[in-house]
Amino acid sequence: MIASIQFRSFKALRAAGLRLEPFNLIIGPNGSGKTSLIQAILRLRALSQQSCPATEAVGAPLAGAKKATAELLFTFMPPHARVSARVSGVSGLVCDQLQVSGDDGTDWAEVQAQLQRVRVFLFDHYAMAAPAAPESGRELAANGGNLASVLYAYRTQHPSLYAALETEAVRLMPEFTGIELRHDLGVGMSLGMRLCDEDEILPAEALSQGNLYTLALLALTYDPNPPSIVCIEEVDRGIHPRRLRDVRDLLYRLSYPAACGLSRQPVQVIATTHSPYLLDQFRDHPEEIVIAEKNGRSATFARLIDRPDLEELLREGSLGDMWFAGVLGGVPEEREL
Amino acid sequence: MSEASCAPLKLAILSESPADEAALRTLAAAVLGGEVSFLHPGLRARGWPSVLQVLPAVIRHLHFNTDADGLVVVVDADDSVVHTLAHDGPEHFHPQCRLCRLRATFRQTAKKLPPAAGRGRLLRGVGVAVPAVEAWYLCGRDETVTEAAWVAGQAEGRLPYTRAELKQRVYGTDRPSLAFETECALREVARHARDTRRLEFDFPGFAALAGELRGWRAEFATIAGR
Numbered sequence: 001m002i003a004s005i006q007f008r009s010f011k012a013l014r015a016a017g018l019r020l021e022p023f024n025l026i027i028g029p030n031g032s033g034k035t036s037l038i039q040a041i042l043r044l045r046a047l048s049q050q051s052c053p054a055t056e057a058v059g060a061p062l063a064g065a066k067k068a069t070a071e072l073l074f075t076f077m078p079p080h081a082r083v084s085a086r087v088s089g090v091s092g093l094v095c096d097q098l099q100v101s102g103d104d105g106t107d108w109a110e111v112q113a114q115l116q117r118v119r120v121f122l123f124d125h126y127a128m129a130a131p132a133a134p135e136s137g138r139e140l141a142a143n144g145g146n147l148a149s150v151l152y153a154y155r156t157q158h159p160s161l162y163a164a165l166e167t168e169a170v171r172l173m174p175e176f177t178g179i180e181l182r183h184d185l186g187v188g189m190s191l192g193m194r195l196c197d198e199d200e201i202l203p204a205e206a207l208s209q210g211n212l213y214t215l216a217l218l219a220l221t222y223d224p225n226p227p228s229i230v231c232i233e234e235v236d237r238g239i240h241p242r243r244l245r246d247v248r249d250l251l252y253r254l255s256y257p258a259a260c261g262l263s264r265q266p267v268q269v270i271a272t273t274h275s276p277y278l279l280d281q282f283r284d285h286p287e288e289i290v291i292a293e294k295n296g297r298s299a300t301f302a303r304l305i306d307r308p309d310l311e312e313l314l315r316e317g318s319l320g321d322m323w324f325a326g327v328l329g330g331v332p333e334e335r336e337l
Numbered sequence: 338m339s340e341a342s343c344a345p346l347k348l349a350i351l352s353e354s355p356a357d358e359a360a361l362r363t364l365a366a367a368v369l370g371g372e373v374s375f376l377h378p379g380l381r382a383r384g385w386p387s388v389l390q391v392l393p394a395v396i397r398h399l400h401f402n403t404d405a406d407g408l409v410v411v412v413d414a415d416d417s418v419v420h421t422l423a424h425d426g427p428e429h430f431h432p433q434c435r436l437c438r439l440r441a442t443f444r445q446t447a448k449k450l451p452p453a454a455g456r457g458r459l460l461r462g463v464g465v466a467v468p469a470v471e472a473w474y475l476c477g478r479d480e481t482v483t484e485a486a487w488v489a490g491q492a493e494g495r496l497p498y499t500r501a502e503l504k505q506r507v508y509g510t511d512r513p514s515l516a517f518e519t520e521c522a523l524r525e526v527a528r529h530a531r532d533t534r535r536l537e538f539d540f541p542g543f544a545a546l547a548g549e550l551r552g553w554r555a556e557f558a559t560i561a562g563r
Contacts, residue, residue, distance in 0.1 A: 171516065242381060245354065249514040259510035280383050284501065284511065315416065318383050 001114070001229065001268040002041065003081065006073040011036040011092040012299040019303065021288055023255035026272045026301075027279060027323060028292025029332035033299035034272040036092075037292075038120055038231040040072050041270070043087055047098040048115040070095050076111055083107045119227040121220065122234070125212045129204040131188030140223070144216035148191040148204070151219060152181045158224050165222040169193075172214055172246050176202075179215070191215070209238035214246075221250040229268040230254060241277035248281040276320025283319055286310055291330040304328065345372035346553060348462075349405040351380040351388065351395055356515060357411070357470055360522040364543075365409050365462065367530035368550045376405045388412050389438060393446040400450050400459050407460030407553055410439055411546060414467040415500070419488050420542060436545060439463045460553050464546025468496075471503035473543060474525035476536050479506060483539040 002020050007013035013033045026034045072087040072095065082102040089095035100108050120142055127145030137149030154162040166179050176193040180201045183189050192201040193211070204212065220230065235251070236244055253260050254267040273279065282288050289304035304310065304319075313322055322328050348365055352358040358379045366373045380395055382388040388410065399405045412435050420436035423429065431437045443461045450458065466473050467484045475482040481497060490496040504511045507521055529536045537544035 168516075245515050249516075252512045252514070256510070256512050259512045260514065277383070283384065284504075316386075318387055320383065321387075 001077040001266075003075045003077045005037070005040060006071075007033075007036075007040065008071040008073075009092060010040060010070050010072055010095065012294070012297060013037070013040075014298040016298075016300045018290065018301040020268065020270070022266050022268055023251065023285075023288045024268075024270045024290055025279070025282055025288055026270065026290045026292055027274070027328075028299075028330040029294050031299070032292035032294040032330070033301065034292050035233065036299070037301075038233065038270065038272075040087070041118055041229065041231060042120060043072065043095050044074055044085060044098075045115045045118045047087055047096070048085070048112045050098060080107050080111050083111055085111075114228040117228040118231070119229070120231040120233075121216075122232075123213050123216050123237070125209040125238070128212045128216060129207070131184070131190045134183055134189045137189070139225075139227075140216065140219050144212070144219075147212070147216055147219055148181055148189040151179060151191060151215075152183070152189050154219070154222065154224070155181065161222055161224055165218050168222075169215060169218055172218075172243065173211055210240060210243070213238050214243070217247065217250050221253045226254060226264070226267045228265075229270070231270045233272050234274070235271040236273050236275040236278045241275070244275065244278045245281055247278065276318075276324050279323055280318050280320040283314060286314070286319070289319070291328055293329050294333060296333075302329065345374055346406045347374045347376065347404055349376040349380055349395075349399050349403070349408045351382055351392070351408060351410045353382060353384055353388075353412075354515065354518070355379070356519040356522045359519050360470065360474075360526045361409055361411055363523065363526040363530050364533070364536075364546075365550060367533055368547045369553065371554070376403060385412050385415065385417075385435065389442060392439065392442050396443065396446045396459055397450065400447075401453050404454055405459065406456065407462055408443075409462040409464075409546070409550075410443075411464040411466060411470070412439065413469040413500075414465050414487075414542065416468065416491075416496075419467050419484065419491070420465060420545065436463060436465045436542065439465075460549075460556060462546050462549045462553070465542035467540065467542050469500045469503055470522075471500070471507045473529070473536060473540055474507050474522060475503065476539050477528065478525075482506075484541055485539075 001022065004017065004019045007016045011033070012031060013036050016033065018037065026037065028034055070089050070092045074085040075081070076083050084101050086099040087095050088097045121140070122143060124143040124145065127143045128147045130145065132146040132149040134149055134152065136146040137153035140146065140150050151162070154165065169179055170176055173193070175196055177196050178194045180192040180194055181189065190204060192203045193207060194201050236247060239247055251269050251271060255269045257264050257266055279289065287303065287305040291302050291304060293300050293302060307313070313327065319328070323330060346369060350358050350361050352361055362375055382391050392410065396408065399408055414435055417435050418431055418433040420434050424431050424434055424437050430441055440463055443463065447458050467487050472482050482503070486497045501511045504513065508517060533547060537547050
């Protein structure tokens with residue numbers, strides 16, 4: 001898992017830093033660096049595929065490299081706290097060099113393996129509603145487009161896990177009694193939900209956006225071989241405010257598996273939202289909130305827990321209201337009247 | 338109890354989560370006895386002070402648009418001033434006491450409303466869990482968790498436990514899922530529902546609610562003329 005990232009001249013993140021927790025909810029206005037943070041992690045994933053990155057001390061220029069103007073410096077959580085990785089390039093758009101330091105020969109290989117399992121999601125309900133190639137169910141696609149095939153793979157390869165997922169789906173969407181998966185030759189794998197009151201199956205294209213996103217979140221959080229790091233953009237999208245507690249619970253299932261009685265490794269989660277209602281769900285864990293701030297063309301990150309007046313703020317109102325009011329920061333800039 | 342006073346009561350519950358609502362249903366039904374039904378879906382607020390903000394609208398809505406006989410509202414005290422008998426004195430109102438504030442808001446809103454839907458006014462059941470509803474769940478299982486212990490801790494400036502610790506003791510984690518939270522809540526309140534006296538003794542914030550609920554049957558018969 002990633003412990004921290006320092007940004008220099010990477011898009012709007014000109015001089016910013018961020019300490020990461022197992023779970024991180026990023027709030028902030030449009031253009032404040034939320035997506036750039038995720039892109040930085042993707043950049044590291046892409047470059048880490050090189051089998052032998054340069055291993056000079058981080059900070060020293062690479063031999064023959066052009067002078068770097070954009071730079072990302074990553075550190076990692078124990079047991080890989082000695083390793084750091086520097087991604088640099090001539091601009092934020094061309095960060096194509098990787099240097100690793102502190103590696104004793106095994107650390108980087110393990111970090112590298114974890115980085116290959118970083119996944120980023122921005123669900124698309126149109127893609128989810130379309131039939132999927134049956135053989136594409138190995139892992140959930142970035143847009144959730146192969147949701148039916150993933151669920152089918154769970155059902156055939158992990159039936160008890162699939163049964164638990166379906167039970168949870170019915171609890172979250174009580175208008176249904178179950179999930180229907182159908183494989184039509186020449187068309188592909190499609191999904192639907194069985195309605196409670198009628199003997200009818202609602203096909204994916206008739207399901208609401210929120211219901212499809214909920215199914216995708218379930219598929220992701222019940223994955224028997226989950227990614228190492230999951231980044232989800234607009235995690236609350238399409239979901240009713242009263243259901244956001246369940247969204248939080250599903251994400252915690254990834255980050256804190258022991259709290260759900262699971263024995264697997266935690267998954268680091270980085271989620272973005274614009275919902276004050278989702279923010280409210282983290283009142284008991286303000287250390288998980290990151291506020292992205294935009295000042296002109298540059299952006300920075302701050303952790304809510306670092307605010308000296310946090311205790312007073314929590315006494316005085318909900319986090320969502322405080323955010324909307326502008327007390328927490330992370331609000332759009334306005335032209336002076 | 339007369340036949341009229343045993344007529345089914347319909348309750349609305351304003352709570353912060355489905356888990357709290359499930360627990361409050363059980364506790365309210367246990368105190369009221371007899372047949373009880375509930376307004377569905379439940380009413381929700383996003384914690385204090387959101388409860389206080391939405392309460393007038395909730396009362397008006399229930400009064401004019403529903404057949405609910407009464408409203409149950411329970412909030413966590415967090416680190417606010419805990420209600421004492423002194424607050425119950427005539428004309429007394431403590432601005433930092435959540436029970437005083439909820440009662441006052443209820444009173445001020447309800448008194449302006451004309452009779453509607455066959456009833457004079459909406460009945461009130463207000464309680465405060467000190468410092469959080471998880472303390473009620475631990476009542477009878479953990480001797481150190483009582484309202485008196487919390488108040489003493491406040492006075493000494495050394496709180497006996499935190500909200501996170503209470504969660505840990507009840508759920509085994511401070512990040513329980515809603516389903517697990519509901520399961521634990523229902524298990525604990527089922528224990529209290531058999532006999533609420535211990536909960537009332539250890540938690541006057543629950544006794545306040547129970548006292549108001551017990552008054553409902555008689556008041557219900559008088560007000561509704563049923």
